Amino acid sequence: MTPRYRLFLLCGALTMATACAYARGFRLEGRIEGLQAGDTLRFERILLPSWKYAPGFDVVVRKPGAFRYRGKSEHDRYYLMTYRPKAGRAAAGDRGGKPVIVRPGDRIDMTGSADAIYYCRLGGGIYDEPALSSLLAVDDSLGRIRGRYLENAREASERNDAAASREWSEKFSRFYDGNPGVDRKNMLRKAYEAANPHGSLYLLIDKIPMLSYTPAKEAHKAYETLSEGLKKSYFGRMYADCMARMEQLAEGKPAPDFTLVTTEGRTVTKADFKDRYLLLYHWGLCPGSIYIDRQVRDLFEKYREKGLQVVGLTESIADIRSVYESLPAGEKTPSAGVDDIRPVLAGMLEHGWIEAELETGHPENRQIMEAYAIEGWPFFVLIGPDGTIQARNYTNAFYQAKKILGGEPGGTAAE
Structure with a gap:
């Protein structure tokens, strides 16, 4: 058994360990212009640290422009929402879906439009914090523009305009080079981190996939700054467990056989x-x-x-x-x-x-x-x-x- 495989098993064991915890309800509601009856919103569970996916739940739109869902969970969850229209296809974007963090008891609302659904605004739960809301608004704005470049490249390719397709693809690849929006995003990120010196659920989840390449001392330092509540949380325990497993791949350690x-x-x-x-x-x-x-x-x-x-x-x-x-x-x-x-x-x-x-x-x-x-x-x-x-x-x-x-x-x- 490889160390990495053991990492997945040990991190995954956290789910089993909390399976007997008390499940609490949560709600998801959306006002998304352009949604049609029969469209499907698929929420898959994001399995960290590897960003693999597991079945979650589907929401079938019954009323144009809106959806509702009630569910239950024993612990915090991390979902990726993907849009599956009944007719046609979802617009291209620079991301594979809309990530959503949901805690037991949360009521999360989503607002936006179907043609840019992966850049819709999130409210409720952790998303009510102004500093995080501002950060995500800029990130979504940048992603929406960049995603349009990718859509332009695809449309050009479909009409066999190879030159235009390459041009838009190049703009897509170079989008962040010298983009002033990136500086603003970085500034807002620092402001959000400063407002949460003992960490937050969003920052914690954001750091877990990075553990595969974060130096051990840096990973430990970040962990020690976390509040006791975050350390004891589902994702806090996952962070600690994955951090310990990654120490097997630190510099100076024996390289695994292959x-x-x-x-x-x-x-x-x-x-x-x-x-x-x-x-x-x-x-x-x-x-x-x-x-x-x-x-x-x-x-x-x-x-x-x-x-x-x-x-x-x-x-x-x-x-x-x-x-x-x-x-x-x-x-x-x-x-x-x-x-x-x-x-x-x-x-x-x-x-x-x-x-x-x-x-x-x-x-x-x-x-x-x-x-x-x-x-x-x-x-x-x-x-x-x-x-x-x-x-x-x-x-x-x-x-x-x-x-x-x-x-x-x-x-x-x-x-």
């Missing part, structure tokens, strides 16, 4: 890299990977003769090849962080290191993601010759790996 089937059909294990540096690199079609991939290849070429090996983990190389072949060869295709994405993709298809695909018939390939709690792209884990973790995180772990391999001051793994 087995992989490569794209060449070979089987490799952690033991095959004994006495060498090994960099695990989770990459894919994301701006971060596109920006840093050239640097990873340069690092490999510089240190491969000195004992560095890289194992690339990606969902599907065929998907990347398909995107590469679809791009015009005679013109540049800008993307976030690069003037032309085509040569970047070409480099990705010619990595000189070991590659393993995750979307295959080999479940052991997916298990390495759980063993090392790898989430998102690009993610790096540097394993030292002694078999211990020396760096593990997103891009900052790559730069830490560069320091370690180069013997620079501050490049040694933390004790």
